[in-house]
Amino acid sequence: MPELPEVETVRRVLETELTGRTITEIVVRTPTFYRPPPRAALTGLIGKTVTGFSRRGKFLSLLAGERSLVLHLGMSGRLTLTDRPAGNRSVKHCRFEIGFGGKTLRFVDPRRFGRVGGPLPKFGPEPLDPAFTPDFLKAAFQGRKAAIKALLMDQGVLAGLGNIYATEALFRAGIRPSRPAGRLRRAELESLHEAIRFVIREGIRLRGSTLDDEAFLDPYGKPGGFQNRVCIYGRREGACGHSLAKTKRPIASRSAVYCPVCQK
DNA sequence: TTAAATTCCTGTAAGC
DNA sequence: TGCTTACAGGAATTTA
Known part of the structure; x- marks a missing residue:
């Protein structure tokens, strides 16, 4: 299950692979989230260029200039990069996909504990921050x-x-x-x-x-x-x-x- | 204020 | 073998 090191690993990969790429497509595959993602938070990203990914605790944020999209993997959530186009219906438990014109980011979450959108909660310090003593x-x-x-x-x-x-x-x-x-x-x-x-x-x-x-x-x-x-x-x-x-x-x-x- | 219990969900493991 | 049940987990929400 993803904890800080796992989420940080994902963050580093996504930052390397997706920074500078422009979002061309959003495919919401299963609208039955435990907490449904605000559709506007997703579709509003179309046409925006990724400026980076940040992490706080186990939360990951896709940054696109002024806009951002908060993601939490829950316990079974997985973010997968593929060169295949978005919209492959045979991918099980796929909740949504973000297309980057040639590359696709998939959010796959069998147990549906993952979250998309919404504000970040209040956190204590990061374990590797100097404030943690x-x-x-x-x-x-x-x-x-x-x-x-x-x-x-x-x-x-x-x-x-x-x-x-x-x-x-x-x-x-x-x-x-x-x-x-x-x-x-x-x-x-x-x-x-x-x-x-x-x-x-x-x-x-x-x-x-x-x-x-x-x-x-x-x-x-x-x-x-x-x-x-x-x-x-x-x-x-x-x-x-x-x-x-x-x-x-x-x-x-x-x-x-x-x-x-x-x-x- | 704190803390414990409950809720979401489904794949897997254990029990019969 | 096939069925049923219990359990696992993070965080928001509710109750004490």
Whole structure:
């Protein structure tokens, strides 16, 4: 599922491939989005030239001068580049296509959790921004009783972490996902800060993580490499050699995996 | 203010 | 084998 490193990987590819190209065609293939895209936001792009792509957290924005189009991949969304013309009806789960005269950008989203258009929500800092510091974590967690993992995945606290990178960062920092955030000690905040930056940087460097066949692929259709560096996510035994445990209760309504030996 | 629960959806896995 | 059920996930929304 796309988290910050995956979205950043997509952003870099699209910026390289599409900047300077002019949008010639918009094909909305399935009008049955969970949140239907404002048609005008899409069709208004016709004739505009792409000036770049930006990313905030897991949100991606296509920039075309004054106009922009916000995209979120949800959990199964994929942006695919093809040399085929738009309008191929045999592509399954294709929600819309943007034609660039010879190149086509497809938004394919089987589970329809993806979003198109609309404003960006409020975010916490980017993990690789200088504003993200151990002191920031201390202030953000002050007095909070919620599980640390829930806060790490709260985009309003810190932008870009999802289940995979939060799980990995907590393992590397030796902190159990169920710990109340406000009770972390200074040394733990420091190693957590370091661990978050490490997994995000590695995730970007390795072009995201592709954990199974249906998982993330970049716009060329290429898998990422971070799955080979994963220590506990999706594994039965941790990279530490210990067998992993699940928290009794889900955290932020999803199961949380940890190493009962290494994570205190 | 915070936090927990609910909702969207469908491919996959597990259970019978 | 075929059917049913449970589950997974991110974020907006609702409820406590």
